[in-house]
Amino acid sequence: DAGVTQSPTHLIKTRGQQVTLRCSPKSGHDTVSWYQQALGQGPQFIFQYYEEEERQRGNFPDRFSGHQFPNYSSELNVNALLLGDSALYLCASSNGVTAQETQYFGPGTRLLVL
């Protein structure tokens, strides 16, 4: 049973560019959440997708957007990249949207913005 997978594993971009990160949830899961983990920090919630809609959003600007597909996979898009966007981006999946549902995390995509 494959767990949560993310691609790519590493990415280097320059300021002002746009990036798309991808996530495939654990089999049987229908909810995907995205987190940003800056170096030396804990993960910060970006947003969550369920039934192809954004259900909840953290304190991130509109430059951060996402999408969920009918097969429950998800993309995170970041426009107009800033140096401060350099971080590990984690995807987590769960079966359902309540806080009681355990979130399973992928290995992350490490983004470096130069």
Place this chain on the structure above:
Amino acid sequence: AQSVTQPDIHITVSEGASLELRCNYSYGATPYLFWYVQSPGQGLQLLLKYFSGDTLVQGIKGFEAEFKRSQSSFNLRKPSVHWSDAAEYFCAVGARNTDKLIFGTGTRLQVFP
């Protein structure tokens, strides 16, 4: 607003010694509480969680945690640490009316043989 504090940035213990990692939270009601572990190059793995009931929670890999409402704490413990336990440990809180998790800044555990 919800918040999580992990006072210890870095802890070093000898293999076989006992371990306690501290976590304090701020939340107006009884929260959902979690401990995750992150090894280099790995995602976060859930060690244990508390929702309600018995305040002493058992998790995987021999870890346990105790919820103390009066102290707003959820400290993680292990009686005997193994070298493979060296990793970053994150405490997180989830509110009952939302789905997101609020994480602490983490505690890096180093284990000496």
